[in-house]
Amino acid sequence: MATMNEPKLIAGNANLPLAEAIARRMSMNRGVQLGLVDARVERFNDGEIFVEVYENVRGEDMFIIQPTSNPANDNLMELLIMTDALRRSSAARITAVIPYFGYARQDRRTKARTPISAKLVANLLAQAGIERVLTMDLHAAQIQGFFDIPVDNLYASPIFALDIKSNFKGQMDDLMVVSPDVGGVARARELAKRINSPLSIVDKRREKPGEVAEMTVIGDVTDKICIIVDDMCDTAGTLCKAAEVLLENGAWEVHAYITHGVMSGPAVTRVTNSVMKSLVITDTIQPSEAVKAAPNIRIVPTAPIFSQAILNIWYGTSVSSLFEDSTLTPIYESLYAMD
Structure with a gap:
């Protein structure tokens, strides 16, 4: 449900340029300045990840922008620890914006005694406190069914x-x-x-x-x-x-x-x-x-479609509407000359 406040974005280290581009695009759409929440995501000398959020997020609708790309394990742990930090700081809702969902190729058992790692990652995300996932072009459509929380899968x-x-x-x-x-x-x-x-x-x-x-x-x-x-x-x-x-x-x-x-x-x-x-x-x-x-x-760029999808989630309106040319074309009209 949309709140009276603006949606708040926070990002890990996996793809800061994309997170900043999404924030800029949302600022244009909303007509107000929407920057990334001030936080630090760093590592101790032994490789442990530490997160500290410097802003009040109590009661806020939070969106964590973090693809789980290479190094997949580090970026996944950053996402999980950021989620825990936000949940313990009383955020109202936490949505994971995962443009690239790592481990998606391990979506089934192809041989005996092998894992289904995509399902394990889905469980980890839900148990950490994530309430919704926004991603793009999952390697296999059935991965959406691995989650017990809503998953919005955008298409390129x-x-x-x-x-x-x-x-x-x-x-x-x-x-x-x-x-x-x-x-x-x-x-x-x-x-x-x-x-x-x-x-x-x-x-x-x-x-x-x-x-x-x-x-x-x-x-x-x-x-x-x-x-x-x-x-x-x-x-x-x-x-x-x-x-x-x-x-x-x-x-x-x-x-x-x-x-x-x-x-x-x-x-x-x-x-x-x-x-x-x-x-x-x-x-x-x-x-x-x-x-x-x-x-x-x-x-x-994917910032235009991700920023609009985040706003649609925040508004409580349809995300699937972004699959239609009539909706998507205006979002990208600054990049392509439309006849």
């Missing part, structure tokens, strides 16, 4: 659709959306529907994690501008290989739209040297200097 596809329409004007009839695996077909279909493009699939078979043994293109990509869409790019091995296979099968050029740019290990080098014309990622994970310097990597 509406933002990507706006970006594609802006950057591929006059070429829309030549586009082909490509899912890099069978598991991502639903996500690719959603984007294809938004930009009215056909859909193709790259079927891959893995020998072991991180390596791809064989790839087959399902669908005719001849003379098409292929747009690979996925939820995350880790080492970029699969992505770069898929781009090569698409060109070998007659594609004119290949671009990629990935929500979470994990970009670990050799990822930046692989993308820079790949046949892909461009890789578009969001800022759910704070990009490294190497990512920002890469000539064929572009970053689109």
Whole structure:
């Protein structure tokens, strides 16, 4: 329920630039200055995390902005300890804004005697005192069911659709959306529907994690501008290989739209040297200097949609309305020239 006070934002160290951008955007929307709550989140010499909140938060509607990206364990503990500090300071409600939800790839048991870590993390968050989660493009939709608290899962596809329409004007009839695996077909279909493009699939078979043994293109990509869409790019091995296979099968050029740019290990080098014309990622994970310097990597902001989602939660209005073009377009009109 909305309170008479303004919503209050607090951030850990995982992605301060995004948290500050969300605060600026909310200030514009509300017409009042909304900064991050003054706090310190630091480590003792032995690595223990300590949090101190310098402002009164009693009775406040608090939003903690903290993706659980690399280093996942440190950022997760920061989130849990910040939650405990706020709960013990009598905050009225605590919402965790987790742009990138770490451990999401461990959403099921693929072999005997393995954990379902995504469920464990969901339990930890709820037990810490978090009452609602706001995230983007969960790796698997069923993770929402791991929580016994409300979860709002935003989608990057509406933002990507706006970006594609802006950057591929006059070429829309030549586009082909490509899912890099069978598991991502639903996500690719959603984007294809938004930009009215056909859909193709790259079927891959893995020998072991991180390596791809064989790839087959399902669908005719001849003379098409292929747009690979996925939820995350880790080492970029699969992505770069898929781009090569698409060109070998007659594609004119290949671009990629990935929500979470994990970009670990050799990822930046692989993308820079790949046949892909461009890789578009969001800022759910704070990009490294190497990512920002890469000539064929572009970053689109998520602060506009997250700030509006936070306000909708605070107002008690619909978050799913942000999935519609009529609602999202005005939020991003300063970035894209809309016809």
